[in-house]
Amino acid sequence: MPKMKLIIISAMIVLFSIFNGLQTRRTSFGFKGFFGTFIVTLLFFAFVFLFQTLYYIVVSKKLVSRGDLKPTEYQSPLDIWLISIPFCVLMVISYLFLNWNVVQVFICTTFALIGMLLGNALGRGGKKWSLMTSLPFFSGVIASTLFTLLMGWLV
Amino acid sequence: MDNISKNNVGKIKDFLLFALNPAEIVRKKKQYNWFLYLIYPAVGWMIFFLQVGLDKFSGFRVFITMLLGLIIGYIAVGAIGFLIAFILARLGMDIRSDQVITLISMSHTYMLFSVLLGLVYRIFGSSSASAFGITGLLCTLLPIYAGIRILGKNKVYLPPLLATLTGVLLMFSWQMIIAIVS
Numbered sequence: 001m002p003k004m005k006l007i008i009i010s011a012m013i014v015l016f017s018i019f020n021g022l023q024t025r026r027t028s029f030g031f032k033g034f035f036g037t038f039i040v041t042l043l044f045f046a047f048v049f050l051f052q053t054l055y056y057i058v059v060s061k062k063l064v065s066r067g068d069l070k071p072t073e074y075q076s077p078l079d080i081w082l083i084s085i086p087f088c089v090l091m092v093i094s095y096l097f098l099n100w101n102v103v104q105v106f107i108c109t110t111f112a113l114i115g116m117l118l119g120n121a122l123g124r125g126g127k128k129w130s131l132m133t134s135l136p137f138f139s140g141v142i143a144s145t146l147f148t149l150l151m152g153w154l155v
Numbered sequence: 156m157d158n159i160s161k162n163n164v165g166k167i168k169d170f171l172l173f174a175l176n177p178a179e180i181v182r183k184k185k186q187y188n189w190f191l192y193l194i195y196p197a198v199g200w201m202i203f204f205l206q207v208g209l210d211k212f213s214g215f216r217v218f219i220t221m222l223l224g225l226i227i228g229y230i231a232v233g234a235i236g237f238l239i240a241f242i243l244a245r246l247g248m249d250i251r252s253d254q255v256i257t258l259i260s261m262s263h264t265y266m267l268f269s270v271l272l273g274l275v276y277r278i279f280g281s282s283s284a285s286a287f288g289i290t291g292l293l294c295t296l297l298p299i300y301a302g303i304r305i306l307g308k309n310k311v312y313l314p315p316l317l318a319t320l321t322g323v324l325l326m327f328s329w330q331m332i333i334a335i336v337s
Contacts, residue, residue, distance in 0.1 A: 005311075079311055082311065082315045083296075083297065083315055083318070085315040085316070085318075085319055086300075086315060086318045086319035086321075086322045087293055087296075089319045089322070089323065090289075090293070090319070090323065093323060093326060094326065097330075098326070098330050100285055100289075102286060102289050105285075105286045105289045106289065109289070109290050109293045109294070113293065113297060117297070
């Protein structure tokens with residue numbers, strides 16, 4: 001089961017990267033066309049995925065052992081990442097059928113929203129503020145800002 | 156008189172609670188006036204199409220685009236709600252259509268915020284209606300996902316698939332409005 005989810009998430013990361021590369025080729029005629037953007041997006045997305053997921057696993061284990069998170073309330077990070085299925089499908093449809101060149105908006109929103117969901121699953125927004133549970137949320141916002149800056153510089 | 160005002164305060168409280176956490180609609184299992192709740196997303200669509208209209212057209216066509224956003228927003232969100240409720244009922248889930256329509260309607264809070272921000276951005280900067288609209292649309296899918304997830308925790312793939320279907324239908328409804336006014 002986790003293997004299947006990992007395959008789906010990996011396929012989505014590849015799709016996001018392919019379409020970002022295609023959009024760059026369509027909207028700019030620069031030398032950094034498809035492959036530059038594709039590789040950068042793939043690496044950046046993979047890094048964000050690994051960082052957020054591994055951080056979530058480590059912190060949730062810590063919280064469960066401390067009794068701050070009930071084992072019954074634990075959510076698999078891969079289940080949370082599956083919410084990016086609609087984002088990915090909508091990105092493909094908007095690019096192919098509606099001719100909307102907004103792939104980067106989809107990618108940035110995915111980073112921010114997944115970060116928020118991972119933070120919420122750790123108990124962000126509880127009575128006592130904690131950097132440990134809020135970090136996934138901030139990491140999502142920071143990742144989407146960095147990605148925008150990177151794309152602005154690259155494309 | 157006191158009862159009427161208490162009732163109104165209760166309704167406003169419910170509305171605010173649902174606007175901030177639409178998944179509560181599924182948990183509470185009350186009877187909802189879905190046709191009233193549908194005004195909420197319709198207003199969001201109207202603001203979004205006001206920006207689209209200002210980007211693409213001028214004069215009376217901006218008003219027509221905005222009006223179509225309001226009307227089709229109301230109808231499309233209602234129709235999508237009925238469809239999702241039908242699918243969920245076929246899958247044996249314990250949920251009524253008024254709950255699903257209210258859930259989808261109140262999930263538009265984030266979209267409303269996003270398009271309002273887009274409007275402010277337009278006033279002070281340049282226009283990027285589609286970016287704010289898309290962000291709002293994606294944020295709308297989160298509470299829908301969360302609401303459906305409450306119904307069946309074991310069905311891991313059902314919430315993202317139904318959220319996808321909702322998103323696709325919402326997006327094509329947008330495109331339909333743009334095609335009508337173009």
